[in-house]
Structures are given as C-alpha cells and as structure tokens.
Amino acid sequence: MTRFFKQQLLPTLPTLLLALTGLAAGITAFTYDVGSFTDMGPGFFPLALGIILVLLCALILWREPEAPETTSSDEKGAVHPFAWRPFAAVSASILAWVLLAETAGFFAAAICQVALSALALPEPRWRSIIILAVLLATGGYLLFVMQLGVPLSAIG
C-alpha cells in the first residue's frame, strides 16, 4: 500500500488536486447565475475555466503519467527529497506573525517570527539570530509603523 502510494499516487497528486479544484470551481459556479452566450452571468466564466482545468489535468495524466518531480530552479532537474524541518519552521514563522501581530504587538510578533524561521537551519546560531531579530524588528517598526503608518502597536 505504501509503495503504491509513493510510486503511483504521490507523483500525480498535484495534478489530481488541480483537477479537483477545477471540478469544485465548476460546481460552485453553477450556484451563481451561469446565463448563456447572449447574456453571460457571473457563473459563466468560472464554469468554463473549471471545465478547461479538469480537461487539461486529464490530458496531463494521460500524456505525462509518470510526472517526474522536477524543479525549475535546479539546472540538473534533480529534486531534493522533501525535508520537514525547513518547511515546518517557515510555516510556523509566518503563522506566528499572523497570530501575534495584532494581539501581542509588533516587536513580539517580529522577534518570534525571525527566531522561529531560524529553526529551519540544522544548527541555528542563536546569538546572531536574536541580534538579527531585534535589528529587523526595530528597523521594520521605524519604517512601516512610524513612517508608513501601519496601525500596529509596539507592545500588546
């Protein structure tokens, strides 16, 4: 089962998810007024796009079934295996900002955000990270809050 999952299902997963998105969009579009060519409703274009997306995904599955993992950034086309650590750290870092910015204040949010992002590294050097976090938070506060008037309080 796991082998089937890894070799067959996983490579086609993005295509399947895109197809599913197209399908969902098409179905949702039906709840709006679709109209007709003579009188296009708000659902007309989304419905058409949903159908096209599903068709394209079907075409991809048919013509490129192996769907090799390739990244555009790597010149050799090699894909590095997925690593959980940086992925989790970056996600946690952004989430911390989302949760803290309006509740705990600019400085707490910024420092937590920068510190959490450093967890992406195998061996974070905490002293330099904390210095960086404080510098960024101060500079960011001066530019975005003081200068550009973003309504966030410094603390809490």
Place this chain on the structure above:
Amino acid sequence: METLNLLGMGFEQALTPEALMFCLLGVSLGTFIGVLPGIGSLTTIALCLPLTFHLEPLLGLIMLAGIFYGAQYGSSTASILLNVPGSAPAAITCLDGYPMSRQGRAGIALFITTIASFIGGSFAILLLVFFAPVLAGFAISFSAADYFSIMILALTAASTLSVGSPMKGLAMVTFGLLLGMVGTDINSGQFRFTFGIPALTDGINLVALAMGLFGVAEILNNLNEGKVPQAGKEKITFKQMMPTRDDWKAFRYSCMRGSVIGSFIGMLPGTGPTIATFMAYAGEKKLSSTPEKFGQGAVEGIAAPEAANNASVQAAFIPTLTLGVPGDAIMAVMLGGLLVHGIIPGPQLVTTDAALFWGVVASFWIGNVLLLILNLPMIGLWVKLLSIPYRFLFPAVLFLICIGVYSVNNNAVDVLLTLGFGVMGFFLNRHGFPSAPLLLGFVLGPLIEENFRRALVLSDSNLATFVQRPISLVFLLLTAILLVYSFWRKNSTNNLSQAQT
C-alpha cells in the same frame, strides 16, 4: 520631431531630484537583489509595491522598473563567480561566464556583461521611444474582441514557451484565471468564491499571491535544497576588468545580435527574458565558426545573452504600456501596480498620460547610465555582497514578506493566504508546475472576462465576432498554432540541456 519633444518633456519629469532619487533607489535595490542568489526580482517588486501606493504613480513606476532592469545587471555576477544564476534569465550566463572565471578572467566577464547589458538596454529603449507610439496609434483601433484574443495569445505563449511541460503551464494559467475570478463580479455584484471571508470580497490580494508563489516558495525551495552557495574571497579590481582586443572583436557583433533578438522577444506578448537569453545563446552558437569554444568561456556566450536579457526587459514595457498586455509575471505585477493607482495601461496611456509614459521612458535612460556607474567602478562592493550568508538573508526576507503583505490592507488574513500560496507554489513547482503563468493568468483574468463579455455585447452575442475581425483572427490562429505545436512536441525544447548540446 514631436517624439523628441515629448522625450524632452519626459526628461524634465525624470530629472527632478525626487525622480532621480527613486530611480537610483530602484536600480541599486535591483542590483542588490540581482547579485544575491535566492531573492528574485519578482519578490522584491511585489514587496515594494505597497510602498509605491503612497507615492505618485510616476515615481512608483520609475522605482519598480528600476528594480526590474537593475536586477538583470546584477544577476550575471553570481552566474560568473559562483556558477549560480542570480535570477532565472542569467542561468545561461553560467555556461560561459563561470569557465571564464575559472580561467582567471572573471573581471573581464563582469565588464563584458555590464557593457552588453547597457547596449542591449539602450537599443531596446530606442525602440520603445520610436515604436511604442506607433504601436499605440495602431492599437487604438483594437476592439474588445481583439483584446480578448491578444490576451489569450499572451497567456498561451507564456505557458507553452517556457521551460518544462506546456500542458502544466496551461493548467497553471487556467488556475490563475480562476483565482482572478475570486471577489465581486463587477457586472452583477455577485460574490464569487469568497467563502464568506470579508478579505476576499475585493479579490485575492495581488501582493499576497505574488509573495507566496515567489517569495515564500523560493525560500522553501532554497532551504529544502540545503545550501545556497557562498562566494570565496574574490577580489575584482577595475584593472582586471579590461578586455583584450580579441575579446572586443568577439563582443561587438554578438552583442548587437543579442540586442536585436532580445528586443524582438521582449516585445512579443507572453515571452519574457528567459526565452530571449536562451535564443540568443543558441543563435550565437549556431552562427559561430568555433562552436566548440562555447561552454569553455566564449565571450560571445555571455555577451549575446546578457544583451538580449536587458533588451527584452526594456522592450517588455512596449506591450505592457501600450496594449496593457504584460509579457511575463514581473510585468503582470507591475501592471497590477498601475491598476491600483487607477492607471489603465493601453493605447490611450501614451497620449492621455503622456507625462507618465515619457517620464518613465526617460528614467530608463537615466537608470541604465546609473547602472553603468554602479556596476563598473563599484563592482567590488557587489561582489562582497555575495558573502552575506543565506542564514541571515532568509529570515530577513520572511520578515519583510510578513510586514509587507500585512501593510497592503492592514489585514492578517492576507499574510495567512501568502503562506497558503507559498506552500502551494512550493509543491506545485516540485512537480513541474510553473508559477509564472499562474500569476499572469490571475492579473489578466478579470480583463479577459470583461473583454469577452464586451465583445459579445458589441456583436449582439455573435461568437463569430472573434474570427470575423481580422486582427482577432490572426491572434487566435497564432494561439492555435502554438497549442498544436506544444501538444505535438509534448516537452519544451527550450530547456537548458538542449541549449548546451
């Protein structure tokens, strides 16, 4: 003569102390992020977009454009010294730039790429000055059907001509168009795909989408790959930069050919600098009497692509400003920025907003001269930048993304969306789905729907209007040819391995 008068007026606009300052700011920032591998110019432009909302449109556009072409100057530095492109179009410069650096000719390579960039850029600006008003005059007669068809052509070209699977590109463009539908339908007032989230009623925030797909996804990818290469203690002095007589000889014509190819590719809707550099390199290799030298440090191999790179970037402003049809994702973001300012790029822009149009064009000249100064005597400074460790860079960029996205609407939901788009982009990229067509589709989505609707209204709901109008017919036929070609060919021949052989 009139053109020159208008250009003179443009220089008056672009030479004010404020405009000069924003131009310098833009090109310096562009060179900065161009030199650093791991931060793209799209991320930077999207980051600066909210800052420009507080500025006059002209100043904002001068700065954003400066980042775009400044980054092209900077991006060859990492290609030459580290064999890592500072941005995607500079990938081809690695092929001969890095061997030159290994032979101790890094200084010469840097000098040549800077001069080639300058010549390519200047050539395309000349074209912009004389050709854009003509094109605008021609496009003034475009109807809604023509616009619909040219946008379809642009989207098809952008998704099928890039590196990788054309069908995946098309799927991403369609997905982008769908994302563009999110928000309030302007004709009926119907909320579409908003799922009861108030932040979505005005549509998905462009900055959040661009930052996620490019900024966050880029960081996730870099960290996943483990290490971003760092420079050793390279020292480049001005003395080492002087090319020999043979270098100049090789440089001359290839630089000119690169400028022409780049300008042409840049003007086409839907084709960006990456294609231009690949084509310029392939062309040089085919023309050369010593093709075996390519990949071993041939001067032609860096001069032509770098000239093409900058020429295409400057020429890309022609369709964006005169037709409102952007050539690639970066121009799409800039188009989005103009729309926020209430400026609708199109044939009218050249006449009704003449001060803006000519001011921007004049600032390109000034920016390119500034870049020449920044990149020749001060090259040592930029090379030093390469030693900034990525472990400091990515937390800083992530921080700027968070606060930058937040500042657009002072809304934390947008930041959450950015994370979502970042994760989505990261996984889709890993499976060969490119992000650039999605962004292009997103920006053009509402425009395409509106023009489609308008064309049908104007023609009493006759679908045949799209093939009865000759201009529209030509664009649709080109689209059909592209589609058939890419389906038949299955995988792009424009990839790096093919350019190398």
